[in-house]
Amino acid sequence: MHHIISIREVSREEIDDILDRASAIDSGNFDSEALKGKILANLFFEPSTRTQMSFASAMMRLGGSVISLGSVEASSVAKGETLADTIRVVSGYADAIVLRHPLEGAARFASESATIPVINAGDGAGQHPSQTLLDLFTIRQSMSLEKINIGFLGDLRYGRTAHSLAAALSRYDARIHTITPKGLELPPGLTEDLIEYGTDIVVHEHLEDVVEDLDVLYVTRIQRERFPDPADYASIASSYRVTPDVIRGVSDRFLLMHPLPRVDEIDPRVDALPCARYFEQSRNGVPVRMAMLQKVFL
């Protein structure tokens, strides 16, 4: 049985395989009845409309059907049913499960209770492998993943999308640059993991110091809640904001990415520049999730 729980366990060969499939799918090369008769259960224990919709869309484009939990408040979960029981029950209704859950490690635990494959669609601050795969896919549409210079801007302490992307790119010998406010640096455990993989990590104070050397800048949201004093937040948010001025001198192949939703960390005037890829990134969710479903089902 093939679960997809954490990008850490997906080998480079498997990543390449999923991205190749996604490319083929993206150019219209797929069997729209490949998953006919198969049922996917979308179990979203916390709302994430886009992820849920993109998995549903991916399943339906491959000819399969989707059932979902509905609202958690109205379900047996509200009556105190364990996740383990929910998973066992749903294993009898569907052929695979997509799980989004507020607790970390929920997807791994679910895969131990399930008799059908489980795909992690985000567990707490933990893993969200489909996001990482679509991030990789977006980069690969423009350049080889090999040895890229990637900058991570914003909240790297709590930003799980940045964590998994950094971990995945370390397999392709990336050089990682971090630009973060104090207190929101990469967690030490992850830094050690990356160094163990042999990844270069360079810490910068200002985006201006490094932006011209970057192939990719991956921006993440800084959450207001992390700062007890609203004034601190305001001053930090303004110095970690991408404007047309800040990225004036970038290279021709430079890409600006963001997992969305954004608040004001990217100036809307940047949207029209050719480097802005965040909406494409989000659209890439469908072919990448189709490729993941193919891998899990076939």
Next chain:
Amino acid sequence: MKGKPEDGLLISPIRNGTVIDHIAAGEGLPVLRILGITGRTTEELSVATNVESRQMGKKDIVKIENRELVKEEVDRISLIAPKASINIIREYRVVQKIGVEIPSEVVGVIRCPNPACISNANEPIRSLFACQRRGYRCRYCDTMITRDVGSYIV
């Protein structure tokens, strides 16, 4: 069998039971705690702390009468006393010497420090930590315990 000269005066030999030797000085009481031995349990036991040791400088020794430790208990001890040696005694003779080894994973022994971890929720779950070079990693949420493992033992 006689106790070794170095601890002979402090603790007399036992007839049946377990002797845990070569515990780092000061870890003797935590070893008792992780074996579930408290002031209210009934084991007959002796604890010697800060005993002179040629190998270790100072060490602790624990002797428990009429109780033979099982593998899971030995695994627990490895978390806080990785150098300990465990001797099972019957009729004053050492019938089995168990070297403590760090197992590749510990199941149901350490509680995950991350409150948002599924292993701390109300689920039918046994905690599972992989033992790695830098510490213990939660199978579920990847949280690493790098120090003070003893304080997370359930």
